[in-house]
Amino acid sequence: MPEKKIKVLVAKPGLDGHDRGAKVIARGLKEAGMEVVYTGLRQTPEQIVRAAIQEDVDVIGLSILSGAHNQLFPDIMDLLAEKGADDILVIAGGIIPEEDHDFLHDIGIKAIFKPGTPIKKIVEYIKQECQR
Amino acid sequence: MKELISRLKEGEERALARAISLVENQRFRGIELMKKIYPGLELPYLVGITGPPGAGKSSLSQEIVKEWLKKNDKVGIIAIDPSSRYSGGALLGDRIRMGEIARNPGVFIRSMATRGVLGGLNPTIFDTVLLMAVAGYEYILIETVGVGQNEIDVVDLADTTLVVTVPEAGDEIQTYKAGLMEIGNIFIVNKADRPGVSKMELVLKQMLKLQKSDGEWTPPVLKTVAVAGKGIDEVVKYCFEHYNYLQKKGLWQEKRRRFLRQHLINLLEEGFRRRFIQPLSRSEDFTSKLDNISNFKDDPYTVAEKYLEKTGIAVDEERGWQER
Numbered sequence: 350m351p352e353k354k355i356k357v358l359v360a361k362p363g364l365d366g367h368d369r370g371a372k373v374i375a376r377g378l379k380e381a382g383m384e385v386v387y388t389g390l391r392q393t394p395e396q397i398v399r400a401a402i403q404e405d406v407d408v409i410g411l412s413i414l415s416g417a418h419n420q421l422f423p424d425i426m427d428l429l430a431e432k433g434a435d436d437i438l439v440i441a442g443g444i445i446p447e448e449d450h451d452f453l454h455d456i457g458i459k460a461i462f463k464p465g466t467p468i469k470k471i472v473e474y475i476k477q478e479c480q481r
Numbered sequence: 482m483k484e485l486i487s488r489l490k491e492g493e494e495r496a497l498a499r500a501i502s503l504v505e506n507q508r509f510r511g512i513e514l515m516k517k518i519y520p521g522l523e524l525p526y527l528v529g530i531t532g533p534p535g536a537g538k539s540s541l542s543q544e545i546v547k548e549w550l551k552k553n554d555k556v557g558i559i560a561i562d563p564s565s566r567y568s569g570g571a572l573l574g575d576r577i578r579m580g581e582i583a584r585n586p587g588v589f590i591r592s593m594a595t596r597g598v599l600g601g602l603n604p605t606i607f608d609t610v611l612l613m614a615v616a617g618y619e620y621i622l623i624e625t626v627g628v629g630q631n632e633i634d635v636v637d638l639a640d641t642t643l644v645v646t647v648p649e650a651g652d653e654i655q656t657y658k659a660g661l662m663e664i665g666n667i668f669i670v671n672k673a674d675r676p677g678v679s680k681m682e683l684v685l686k687q688m689l690k691l692q693k694s695d696g697e698w699t700p701p702v703l704k705t706v707a708v709a710g711k712g713i714d715e716v717v718k719y720c721f722e723h724y725n726y727l728q729k730k731g732l733w734q735e736k737r738r739r740f741l742r743q744h745l746i747n748l749l750e751e752g753f754r755r756r757f758i759q760p761l762s763r764s765e766d767f768t769s770k771l772d773n774i775s776n777f778k779d780d781p782y783t784v785a786e787k788y789l790e791k792t793g794i795a796v797d798e799e800r801g802w803q804e805r
Binding site for chain 1: 494495497498499501502506507564565567568569570571572573574576577578580583584589590591592594596
């Protein structure tokens with residue numbers, strides 16, 4: 350029966366070519382009852398934001414291992430704001446050094462998950478945030 | 482809601498996305514929205530594409546849409562994937578293969594999960610088609626996975642149905658549900674650069690010969706290599722030929738009527754489930770009846786009948802629909 354599901358976009362911005370982690374997360378979220386849109390590798394900020402809007406997702410999960418997060422994430426957040434879609438919860442994971450966390454939180458990334466974070470923790474976080 | 486509707490009519494993507502979410506997740510409000518936008522609607526050309534997983538439907542969809550975009554500004558795509566029976570969640574990955582067209586400002590792609598609706602397409606999928614029509618999309622491609630019952634139901638929705646297979650499926654095609662052979666208007670063997678193409682082509686043509694023909698339309702069997710863009714213009718050409726065939730034979734109206742009929746039935750079933758069956762199944766009386774049934778004291782047939790009689794509708798095969 351149709352009922353409200355949490356919809357998540359798992360996105361890989363930039364030229365990062367490794368998506369095993371993203372796929373593991375995507376599967377984990379699906380097993381937790383969420384509807385997960387995965388758009389594949391090498392997404393531009395424009396592609397990510399457009400997909401998020403068309404799919405009307407509740408959450409965007411950015412997965413990045415290339416170190417380009419300080420360049421790419423602000424572009425994504427700016428574009429979301431420009432399109433009036435900054436009410437979407439944005440979280441991130443991958444290789445993101447601690448010293449960059451403050452900056453990323455400032456631009457609106459609500460949570461950053463280290464590699465190896467149990468899926469359960471991410472699921473619980475999302476469910477809690479989406480309750481509001 | 483008025484504001485949403487006017488933004489929707491202007492073709493604003495966010496409004497369309499929000500409207501679709503409304504019919505998916507907030508059914509009552511969604512239905513209110515549908516009531517307001519339905520009068521005066523014009524249905525777009527709907528092409529359904531189905532087949533087993535891995536056949537290359539998404540790649541093929543992308544190529545077909547690229548052709549359509551040469552003559553049309555706006556194309557809508559609905560990509561349907563199955564919901565997990567256990568978790569209720571879904572992995573919606575069709576966008577991966579549509580990266581190229583996703584950049585086009587006139588292309589709107591929405592991924593939808595089947596959400597476990599038994600024996601029929603989720604009515605919200607058809608509502609989504611209607612919403613896209615309001616937003617000005619004149620061509621809509623609906624992609625479904627051919628693993629459940631749903632791929633056969635897409636034919637209720639689509640004007641032209643494309644069935645896609647791959648050469649490797651050669652022998653297995655014998656076990657394909659007969660329904661898949663019946664519903665296809667155009668058959669496509671994708672990944673035609675692989676061995677086994679001719680065999681598959683032959684098998685399909687033979688199976689089609691055994692089908693009762695749909696008037697004067699003989700479903701063609703086409704070969705494509707979607708990722709290389711080969712064979713696509715043939716596919717598009719036959720789509721238009723089928724479209725013209727439907728128009729010429731006056732079948733267009735008939736098809737429309739058929740799926741609106743199905744949609745009405747889906748809405749009735751949905752409403753009945755929601756307003757009668759669901760609350761009933763949560764009642765104490767239901768639980769106690771179930772206890773008796775489990776102990777083989779009461780039989781479920783009589784229990785069901787008694788409940789149905791409460792709706793004021795006579796359950797009588799001979800007399801059919803009757804109010805008390």
